[in-house]
Amino acid sequence: MDDSSVARQPKRQARRVSMADVARLAGVSSQTVSRVSNGHPGVVMETRQQVLSAMAELGYRPNSAARALKWGEFRTLGVILFTLSTTGNVRTLEAISTSAAQHGYATTLLPVAAPTQDEVHGAFTRLGELAVDAFIVIMEVHLLDAATVSLPPNVQVVVADSNAGDRYSVVDTDQAGGSGVAVRHLLDLGHRTVWHLAGPEESFAAQRRADAWEATLLDAGCEVPPLVRGDWSAESGYRAGLALAEEPDCTAVFTANDQMALGLLRALHEKGKSVPRDVSVVGFDDIPEANSFLPPLTTVHQDFAEVGRLLVEGVLRQLHNDSPERGTTLVPTRLVERASTAPPPA
Amino acid sequence: MDDSSVARQPKRQARRVSMADVARLAGVSSQTVSRVSNGHPGVVMETRQQVLSAMAELGYRPNSAARALKWGEFRTLGVILFTLSTTGNVRTLEAISTSAAQHGYATTLLPVAAPTQDEVHGAFTRLGELAVDAFIVIMEVHLLDAATVSLPPNVQVVVADSNAGDRYSVVDTDQAGGSGVAVRHLLDLGHRTVWHLAGPEESFAAQRRADAWEATLLDAGCEVPPLVRGDWSAESGYRAGLALAEEPDCTAVFTANDQMALGLLRALHEKGKSVPRDVSVVGFDDIPEANSFLPPLTTVHQDFAEVGRLLVEGVLRQLHNDSPERGTTLVPTRLVERASTAPPPA
DNA sequence: GGGCGCTATGTTTACGTAAACATCACATTG
DNA sequence: CAATGTGATGTTTACGTAAACATAGCGCCC
Numbered sequence A, B: 001m002d003d004s005s006v007a008r009q010p011k012r013q014a015r016r017v018s019m020a021d022v023a024r025l026a027g028v029s030s031q032t033v034s035r036v037s038n039g040h041p042g043v044v045m046e047t048r049q050q051v052l053s054a055m056a057e058l059g060y061r062p063n064s065a066a067r068a069l070k071w072g073e074f075r076t077l078g079v080i081l082f083t084l085s086t087t088g089n090v091r092t093l094e095a096i097s098t099s100a101a102q103h104g105y106a107t108t109l110l111p112v113a114a115p116t117q118d119e120v121h122g123a124f125t126r127l128g129e130l131a132v133d134a135f136i137v138i139m140e141v142h143l144l145d146a147a148t149v150s151l152p153p154n155v156q157v158v159v160a161d162s163n164a165g166d167r168y169s170v171v172d173t174d175q176a177g178g179s180g181v182a183v184r185h186l187l188d189l190g191h192r193t194v195w196h197l198a199g200p201e202e203s204f205a206a207q208r209r210a211d212a213w214e215a216t217l218l219d220a221g222c223e224v225p226p227l228v229r230g231d232w233s234a235e236s237g238y239r240a241g242l243a244l245a246e247e248p249d250c251t252a253v254f255t256a257n258d259q260m261a262l263g264l265l266r267a268l269h270e271k272g273k274s275v276p277r278d279v280s281v282v283g284f285d286d287i288p289e290a291n292s293f294l295p296p297l298t299t300v301h302q303d304f305a306e307v308g309r310l311l312v313e314g315v316l317r318q319l320h321n322d323s324p325e326r327g328t329t330l331v332p333t334r335l336v337e338r339a340s341t342a343p344p345p346a
Numbered sequence C: 001g002g003g004c005g006c007t008a009t010g011t012t013t014a015c016g017t018a019a020a021c022a023t024c025a026c027a028t029t030g
Numbered sequence D: 001c002a003a004t005g006t007g008a009t010g011t012t013t014a015c016g017t018a019a020a021c022a023t024a025g026c027g028c029c030c
Helices: A019-026 A030-037 A045-058 A064-071 A087-102 A117-127 A141-150 A175-188 A204-219 A234-244 A258-270 A288-292 A304-321 B019-026 B030-037 B045-058 B064-071 B087-102 B117-127 B141-150 B175-188 B204-219 B234-244 B258-270 B288-292 B304-321
Strands: A076-081 A106-111 A134-138 A156-160 A169-173 A195-198 A252-255 A280-285 A298-301 A327-331 A334-336 B076-081 B106-111 B134-138 B156-160 B169-173 B195-198 B252-255 B280-285 B298-301 B327-331 B334-336
Touching: A019 A030, A019 A045, A030 A045, A064 B064, A076 A087, A087 A106, A087 A134, A087 A304, A087 B106, A106 B087, A134 A304, A156 A304, A169 A175, A169 A304, A175 A204, A175 A252, A175 A280, A175 A298, A175 A334, A195 A204, A195 A234, A195 A258, A234 A258, A234 B288, A252 A258, A258 A280, A258 A288, A258 B288, A288 B234, A288 B258, A304 A327, B019 B030, B019 B045, B030 B045, B076 B087, B087 B106, B087 B134, B087 B304, B134 B304, B156 B304, B169 B175, B169 B304, B175 B204, B175 B252, B175 B280, B175 B298, B175 B334, B195 B204, B195 B234, B195 B258, B234 B258, B252 B258, B258 B280, B258 B288, B304 B327
Parallel strands: A076 A106, A076 A134, A134 A156, A156 A169, A169 A327, A195 A252, A252 A280, A280 A298, B076 B106, B076 B134, B134 B156, B156 B169, B169 B327, B195 B252, B252 B280, B280 B298
Antiparallel strands: A106 B106, A298 A334, B298 B334
């Protein structure tokens, strides 16, 4: 599987063209080539042209390793995450890479196959070898805890989707706020209480959403129905929906993400329950497809772009100040009202 | 926006600990530190221990720039893509990064904000500066054409989702085969012809699917209905669906991706058309949610994992042989039959 | 017209690592 | 016991780039 331990030999293939080669062809010193390559002033037009055409002729390409060695930086951010199969991770990654690009940084992915301790440990061990200036970690915090020992020192880190604000700089969606708004929206419509289809236990985000759901219900003096667990997938939402359809007093469901809501809608439909007439449903994420569900889904909109932007700015700030930061930054959510919620049946 | 042109100054922050520092503390030569760091034999246990504890005390982390300079490789692949908002790109990227990791390579993202020529040109210019050994390009081929001039020379490239097999090594899903199967499935059910909701014009994949749809219909001696264009989004599928619902003889639709099919289903439902009783629908991609659509969607399954695997293996092979390859490798698809297709109404 | 400053270019050096080569201590052997 | 080999460690060098410093040519001013 992993041949990274295979003996590494310096590649003795035809050596790449270097500044010296270009300099020789152009009849100048390599320093002049360097000046042209970096757009420095003080090179007369004629010389510049000679160098440029020599570069073109040889297919010169600056060696980023040597550059990085000289500069002490790669202009690259490393992103550690478990999976690209959840919307949140993908959209966050997209925002990170876009934002990083705007700051002149590339983004290197360090996928961790499974969120097991061994895998995480291995990933952090390999981290030190990566051509990366700083890291952004998108993962459940208890796994980060387990691996903390091997987190390379002297490296700036920012964490998403975590509660480790006491030890790292954390940026996260305001899970609690969003969940509260979702639940209160349903209560305001007149529902006596709200059921919750939660994400998997090991997810920090799922936990936060479930906690806020319960707190909001208690705060409003409502009964707290038993918690139903899914695993983020539409399929798990479908299974949960089949069960919830049997609960006669279940008139409102807050689902921890939109995919599960999709499955839930299908189950309710199959069971002959109409949404929103018989049951109201609120999702979380506001994926682009949510507007095309049957019916269009009322859901909590997450601003992934903002999360990504703050992550990148945070880690670059730490990098430039050469000092770590702590504390949690929450990105607000907003409720998007569509057609899946209504007052309870009379 | 882009501050990559801002004057770069070598970071004069507290210099990182180097082998020399470790060597000094451990009372050995830096070469011995190197030997320990790389697990070479021929270092006596006691010395090794001293070095290791000196490393730990100073928080030593090998400098990957110097390493890369020495070895001539970064063990990193660059992936150029336009967007992470389409399922295909995301899933392909996921497969690439996983497969690369198994070969001991990291994956660097080079997002191109918009598929305009300027953007692409800029991206390719920046490529040369990236700490990357080879590239995988996921993009529409005509844009690659426009930018070809500035594609860095002496670099191995593999392309996904393209028809540039005559100039590059290309790996792609068998778009034509998959589309043919989808259309024939509908014809076999007894539909007189099949309508097509295509992806955007500038997409190569969309073009291939549309071409195959038309060819299959002609091949079967069917009338070819006017082509309907979407933009991959569920919203565009919805708009197209509203129009198609007005076509009395439209009993079967082949949709170029699953998201558009979702929107189409909503539109048909709103217009009082039952799927599959009145209209049959086939999608493309087989996203995880397709099974939870109303009704569960019959669709063409793409093996993104295989595409990613082949891309990585192809580019690594080129890298190790130091010679480019050409030609196209097609990854087969398969039809997943669910509940959205049936014989036409009597 | 000689010194001064400015511009264009060349030379030296350092970045951190690791291969290649050099040395040294000690054990083995004839 | 001296010659020889062997294993552990140190020294030199090169990777490609770019900052810092050096130099050479030239116009300008008093």
